[in-house]
Amino acid sequence: MLPHTGGAHGYDVLLRTAHADAESAGVLATLFTAFTLTFTVVAASIARLVRRFRWAALALAGNGVTTVFGVLAIWARQSLAPTGTVAGPSIGLYLGAVAALLSTVLWARVVFTRPPEQPGPARRS
Template identity: 45%
Template sequence: MTTSTPRVPDPSESFRSDVDPERRRLAGEIDPGIRALVAAVFVLLLLGTFALPHTGSVNGWQVLTNSAAAQEESIKIMSQLFVWFAMVFGVGFSILGLVRRRWIASLVAAGGSFVGSVLGMLAIWSRQTPPIAEATVTSGPGIGLVLGLVCLVALFLTWFGVALTRSPETTAKPVQ
C-alpha cells in the first residue's frame, strides 16, 4: 500500500490574483532614461521649425493650415502631409509617450516619425524638382523644412531605440 502525501498549497497562489494585473500593467511601460530628455529637446526643436520658412516666405504653421500664402506658393501635398505627420506623431505621440510612458505610444511615435521622415524627404525633393508644364518658378525648400526633417529623423531613431529596449521583466512570460 502506498500512501499519498497531502498536497501542500503554495503560499504564492493566494497573491497571484493581485500580482497578474500589476504585471500586465508594468509590461506595457517603458523607461526611456536619458532618451526622454533627448526626445523632449527634439520635440521642442520640431515645434520651433514650424515658425521658420518651409519654402519661400511660407512658414510651417501656414503650410499646416493651408493658408492663402501657402496656396500662392503652390505648396504640394507632400509638404502638407509632412507637417501633419510631424505635428501628430513627432509632437503629439512623442509628448504622449513622454507623459504616459507606454510602450505602444513610443512604437506609434517611432512608426509615424518614420513615415513622416519619408514624406519630408519627398517634400524636399518635390520643392527641388522644377515643374515641367508650369511657367512659374517655385521656391526651393526652406530651412524650416530641412531642420524639421532632421528633428523628425532624430525622433524616429530615439523612439525606435526606446521601443526596442524593453526590459527582460516586461518581455518574460508569466509564471504558470
C-alpha cells in the same frame, strides 16, 4: 514657425493659406507638416508622459512615416521646373525633416531595447 518654402511658413502650409498656395506648396508638404505635428510633437510627448510601450511604438512608426514624407517633400520642392516663380525648400523644411529623423532614431532605441517580459503570476481581468 520657420519658412518651409519661399514666404510660406509651416503653419501656412498646414492650414493651406494664401501664402502656401502662392508658393505652390503641395500635398506632400501638407502631409509632412501634419504628421510632424501629430507624431513628432503630440504622440512623442504622450509617450514620454505615460511611459507605455504602445505609445512609444506609435511614436516610432509615426516618426518613421514623417521622415519619409519630409524627404519626399524636400525632393518634390527641389525637382520643380526652373520657372523662377516658386521657391525651393527653406530651412524650416530641412530642420523638420532632421527633427523627425532624430526622433525616429531615439524612439527606435526605446522600442528595440525593451526588456523581455518577466515571468510571474497571471494578471486578473
